[in-house]
Amino acid sequence: MKVSDAYREANGFTPEKIADVMIGFYEKIDARCAEIERRIEREGVKLNCRPGCCGCCRDGLTMTQAEAAVIRKQFPDIGKALPHPQGACPFLDDDGLCRIYSARPYICRTHGLPMRYFLTLADALEMGMIEAIPEDHSPDQKIELRDICELNTLDVMDLPEEACWASEIAEAQLAAMDACTFGDAPRVEMRSFFEK
Numbered sequence: 001m002k003v004s005d006a007y008r009e010a011n012g013f014t015p016e017k018i019a020d021v022m023i024g025f026y027e028k029i030d031a032r033c034a035e036i037e038r039r040i041e042r043e044g045v046k047l048n049c050r051p052g053c054c055g056c057c058r059d060g061l062t063m064t065q066a067e068a069a070v071i072r073k074q075f076p077d078i079g080k081a082l083p084h085p086q087g088a089c090p091f092l093d094d095d096g097l098c099r100i101y102s103a104r105p106y107i108c109r110t111h112g113l114p115m116r117y118f119l120t121l122a123d124a125l126e127m128g129m130i131e132a133i134p135e136d137h138s139p140d141q142k143i144e145l146r147d148i149c150e151l152n153t154l155d156v157m158d159l160p161e162e163a164c165w166a167s168e169i170a171e172a173q174l175a176a177m178d179a180c181t182f183g184d185a186p187r188v189e190m191r192s193f194f195e196k
């Protein structure tokens, strides 16, 4: 992505300022997540997500460079601590709590919500999710998929659209912020914070 230095400076897309931009981005994500949770409750359902429930805190997760900048800013000494053993996120403590909770990446903020995904029929075919593209359909036609953590036992297909999280826009924003700020630098592995 090619943008001018003036644009990057004006929008905080520099390695020095990106953490503050991201904190503002997270505030909007958190507000939207809370809105969705309230909407789900209006359907008579409550999510099981709670402190200490950490099955979603898997090992091997990655984040953008900008997300990593927030952790480095808010928890500059986290790398000096011992990582959680292999098999779960290295940021977990012994009680199943997140040690960087206020700086956790985007994916962790939406854990547990009903998710909506959109996939083209061509991609669905390539991934083996369908056997063939119906003759009267274009390969570019999108289909909607839904998913939720198996511990949140509700039928996601029954929920109205506004009670589900669609991640396309937020993920595009994250990718654009990283491209503007860090070019094509690779994603950051969570465990890499501890590998010194």
Ligand code: SF4
Pocket (backbone or CB within 6 Å): 056, 057, 058, 061, 089, 090, 091, 092, 097, 098, 099, 100, 101, 104, 105, 108
């Ligand atoms: S960063 Fe925190 S919330 Fe995210 S997976 Fe790791 S322990 Fe869980």
Ligand code: SF4
Pocket (backbone or CB within 6 Å): 048, 049, 050, 053, 054, 055, 056, 057, 111, 112, 113, 149, 150, 151, 152
């Ligand atoms: S997403 Fe699942 S594993 Fe994670 S906190 Fe919610 S219920 Fe627990």
